[in-house]
Amino acid sequence: MSYSYIFYRATQSILLLLLATVVVFLILRLAPGDPALLLLGDQTSPEGLAQLRKVMGLDRPLPEQYLNYLSRLLRGDFGTSIRAQRPVLTYVGxxxxxxxxxxxxxxxxxxxxxxxxxxxxxxxxxxxxxxxxxxxxxxxxxxxxxxxxxxxxxxxxxxxxxxxxxxxxxxxxxxxxxxxxxxxxxxxxxxxxxxxxxxxxxxxxxxxxxxxxxxxxxxxxxxxxxxxxxxxxxxxxxxxxxxxxxxxxxxxxxxxxxxxxxxxxxxxxxxxxxxxxxxxxxxxxxxxxxxxxxxxxxxxxxxxxxx
Amino acid sequence: MGRDKGFLVRAIAPLAILILAVALSSAYSGPSTRRPELTLGFSVDPVTADPRFSSNIPGQSIQRHGYEPLINHDRSGKLIPVLATSWKMINPTTLEFKLRRGVKFHNGEDFTAESVKYTIESIIAPDSKSPNKQALLDIAKIESPDPYTVRLITHQPSRPLLRNLTFWPIGMLPPKAAQELGPKLSSVGIGTGAYKLVEFIPGERAVFEAYDGYWGKKPSYARITFKIIRENGPRAAALEAGDVMMINNVPPDEMARINANPNLRVIARPTARIMFVAAAMRKPIMQNVKFRQALNVAINRSAIVNSILRKTTEVARSPIPAMVWGSVQMAPPAYNVARARQLLKDAGYQGEPIEFLVPNGRYLLDKQIGEAIAGYFQKAGVNVKINLVEWGQFASAVFGKSGTWDLSLFGWGMVTFDPDWLFRPMFHSKYNLTGYKNEKLDSLIDAGRTTFDERKAMASYKEIQQLLWDQVPYLFLYNQPQIDAINKKLKGYEPMPDEFMYFAGTTLE
The missing domain is CATH 1.10.3720.10 (MetI-like)
Incomplete structure (x- = not known):
């Protein structure tokens, strides 16, 4: 009885986490601001900005960016910090x-x-x-x-x-x-x-x-x-x-x-x-x-x- | 009971003796000639130990203790050799450097032309994410005819390139180790500097130790520790408690309190960062030069500098800060509300709303200064609406050209000490953020950029500065001050006008 409850709660938890990834992904990207721009600081040149955006994949459509993120996540890859250029897992770790x-x-x-x-x-x-x-x-x-x-x-x-x-x-x-x-x-x-x-x-x-x-x-x-x-x-x-x-x-x-x-x-x-x-x-x-x-x-x- | 007490004494006595012994031995652990250790409190994290990826000056300042550029500039903007001993133009598109011999990286690798080639190529590579890239975009390819000669070949003649190499001094990397370590270089750090990075914990501290194989003057400290303390209050407290010998970014209203402490001293200096209000040409009224002149004389600059910034800097006398090569000092626009009103009338201003975008928390007291300026505009009769936003949003609106604004408050650091660093991105109609178009200005900027004759470039720049002063595409305000505070035991510390902080030349009393 309590085992089935534990199983039910575990499934619920996983769905909740998936929802969390969608929400945080969307909120971040819908908020104004551009990571490439902020990386360049206030000494930005338009050529540099356009190049950097492309390298960072920010010019792709949002659903594509999300699916990329999710598929890497499922393989245990949390991505690389834009600022620190090191894996998120070790950076946060x-x-x-x-x-x-x-x-x-x-x-x-x-x-x-x-x-x-x-x-x-x-x-x-x-x-x-x-x-x-x-x-x-x-x-x-x-x-x-x-x-x-x-x-x-x-x-x-x-x-x-x-x-x-x-x-x-x-x-x-x-x-x-x-x-x-x-x-x-x-x-x-x-x-x-x-x-x-x-x-x-x-x-x-x-x-x-x-x-x-x-x-x-x-x-x-x-x-x-x-x-x-x-x-x-x-x-x-x-x-x-x-x-x-x-x-x-x-x-x-x-x-x-x-x-x-x-x-x-x-x-x-x-x-x-x-x-x-x-x-x-x-x-x-x-x-x-x-x-x-x-x-x-x-x-x-x-x-x-x-x- | 008595037996219990006896047991306690027996248990504690050896422990006490041990502690005493450790305390005594550590007190006598070294001869008195040992080099001192220096600890500093910084407001900003270097984020990475890889000099290719730093994007803030305090962070670059920390890295600079472990890495060295080819060339740098001194306080007056004069170029000084570091890892390059000399340089010359072979032809208008080829810049040649002779490299210092006998320099070894912290890991024992030799510094040669390969190091330079690897470092620069990795920055300008198409898939590179380095924010330093924009300073080197003119470079087409790099040749090394011998191990101690490097030639930078540019797409077109580029006089600013040489000075661009001093932009956030681009630190040279050891190619072998860099390729082996890959992204791990962001936490290790191997350069040729006087100090080598031994511990780096992002957001917490970066610790450097003396590198005794350094080619130059032997390092004076055994250890330099940069503690990251973001908040102003706790950072000041760390200085007051004697925990750190120097802090950066002191708020002006804390200066008096810190100076009241006999052990501490505030150091405030104007930097080479010019602060201004940019004017976008979106609305017809903004295109009217009389309207912009009205705004220009409506601002009481000396009140801003004296009251808000507490006299830590001076009113700008040119778009180009005085310490930068090519600067021509002029009279600041005279504050005159009556004249502003008259100019508004002459411009045919009908009370159109003017949107004023101000960042909150990016520059020293930016919110307060933006509010004061909006107040002056209102006083002169301008229907101004202030829009305070966080920096990310501001950057998108202004540099990403995704927002609608008529006026915006920001600054531009003359980090390369060359006027082109300001003129081309801010005023050339092909690149600027405001839609301002002036063909004469464009051709003067191009002329200054492509000539290698400094006298000719200087003539162009003189004309440009006068033109900017009269046509007011931007309302220039003041040079951003840098306010640090030190413990008086720290001797020889002077902030650089490009906001760099370097401690290798200082001593501790």
Whole structure:
């Protein structure tokens, strides 16, 4: 039963990815701008431009260009970056570890801190702890990343000289970017955990658990948390997919060489193959994470029986 | 408990001793005569290590530390020999170079005529995607009568070709390694420069190490690292934190804050990039010279230079920047709203809408300056509509000739230090972007381009500049400033007028 569900979801995912290639291909080419022109910069000569366009195959009709792209893609060829003149896979591959590293640190920060905070706030509902936790998490969700990032740089790099201001290197380089990115997620996770916990804690079965004399710790950790976690896991899955390619602001502020900022630069330079590669990669990640989240549901809530 | 503590001490003590030992040994690791390391913060990524494919000057500046051209120009535009020791015209279509002997590439390959032939042929090949190609389009073929002589044979006489070779100084490649490596050359980088590329991570950093087999002055740094920091704020913070010794692209409103720091200094200089408003001849009113003259005197250029650009540059006194060969300095158009109104009336202007296309984020403060200019036009009574667009869209509309516009704000870098670099693509009716047609101008441009007599070329160029000043096909504004900031420990750094940044000649205190 769950196997057929997994098969159904897998097929759906592949169709979704195919659709993504069509959409990104068309959007890029329908937007104004010409990669040959941007490669030449503003010192363009008409002869040079015409020659370059022809070499790059930009003078062919769109359907032909798309089919070329798709057939190469199916053979595992993601194309060559127009700017960097190197295969998209290795070009983006350089950046992917940085993105994954930042994502992992951010998720760890948000989960390890956000879950306990949310649980405590729910258990100590309407106490001073609850209010201060909620204020901090509201702050986390409302402070813009570029501002927070710059303030961290000013305080910890320029004045205190404790942490490196930018770039990727050791663990010290990871602290400020993952805090900046994780602070938002922390707010989201803790608020969501708190509200879900509050709801679950007032449910009948929790009252029953308490009534049969279980220790409060077991009631909270075993009975309540497991049910409260469902929406939190969903949101984290969605956020992880979005953050992989979408941490543009944080990546930019800290010069963190991830794929989000690379995608933005590639769009500005109309480096079609790179944009297509990154979108496809992010879409794959997104689809994969959601697929895994759905599978995880089966474990978290055995009642979910997919047909 | 006591036993637990004892265990902890036993576990930590050896570790602490080890750390201390490592710290001490690294502190005494080298003699004090070791060459220093230099780290710089750049706003732009070189994207590739292959000099044939770079398309921005900061990126080319980074590559320039590993690669060398045949010839280059100095601060005043004078040609200087690099890998070529001398050059001469054998006949009007043959340019001969004598090459430097005993030069070795970083991989041990010898630099010979074959290297030059391979490099240039790979750029001008029909299937080449090199943006440098346009500078070399005049070349028909390349001959090498002996290993240290190269002859460039052109389709027609081309005086600018020599200077075009200094366009984003075209770095010479080792033919054997280049053919073996193929596209991998975009991440490896093997040149003849004073520094060799040892690590290149796009968007992150490029690291060079001293090349001790260099033919010229021995490199002064053990290592030069270019860190890519795109955002202005974090780049300035990296300089302030002492992480980097120099940053480029400082916004004018940050200058005072950086200069207030006793360790730092802002260096602002006008470059050889002329900024202007181009006028398209689409509408009849735009073809009226009185209308264009009205626009020309409606702009308060000194206010733009003093207030928006904070005196980092000067109002243009010619279409050709003063440091470029052939420039004739003239009086800038005098700001006069009353005269602009009178000229508009004389031109018979009826309030036709004028579309003003302005790029957002390509040039220093382009949006603010475009808005200010639109304001001046409105003040004089011109019905101007400003259209702010991102650079890709701007380039398509203007250089790709796919958009409708009447005025557009952009700039042109005189990177070859030859007036032809501006005149032919911008004003010759066969090539220009605006549809402007002036037969006298065309013939003067052709004359300047095909003569090898610099005095004759100069006479043509003098006439062209006067004509452009009077007929106003473009409204010339100012020279684009370059604003860098350095840590005062860095000595001897001076930006080049062609916006190149080269650190081989600098020292660290």
């Amino acid at each position: 350089y950046r992917l570890p940085a993105s994954l590293q930042l994502l992992a640190a951010t998720l760890a920060f948000a989960i390890l801190l956000g879950l306990p905070i949310g649980i405590i706030a729910a258990v100590r509902h309407r106490s001073l702890v609850d209010y201060s936790v909620m204020t901090v998490s509201l702050l986390g969700q409302s402070v813009p990343a570029f501002w927070l990032g710059l303030m961290l740089i000013v305080v910890f790099s320029v004045h205190l000289r404790l942490l490196p201001p930018s770039g990727r290197g050791g663990l010290a380089h990871l602290i400020m970017p993952s805090f900046t990115l994780g602070f938002y997620l922390l707010g989201l996770v803790s608020r969501l955990t708190r509200s879900e916990m509050l709801e679950v804690l007032s449910a009948d079965y929790v009252r029953t658990a308490r009534a049969k004399g279980l220790a409060e710790r077991i009631v909270v950790a075993k009975h309540a948390l497991r049910n409260a976690l469902l929406p939190v896991v969903t949101v984290l899955g969605l956020q992880a997919g979005a953050l992989l390619g979408g941490a543009v602001v944080t990546e930019t502020v800290f010069s963190w060489p991830g794929i989000g900022s690379l995608a933005v630069q590639a769009v500005y330079q109309r480096d079609y193959p790179v944009v297509q590669g990154i979108v496809l990669l992010s879409a794959t990640m997104f689809v994969l994470v959601n697929f895994l989240v759905d599978v995880m549901y089966l474990y978290l809530d055995p009642r979910i029986a997919y047909r």
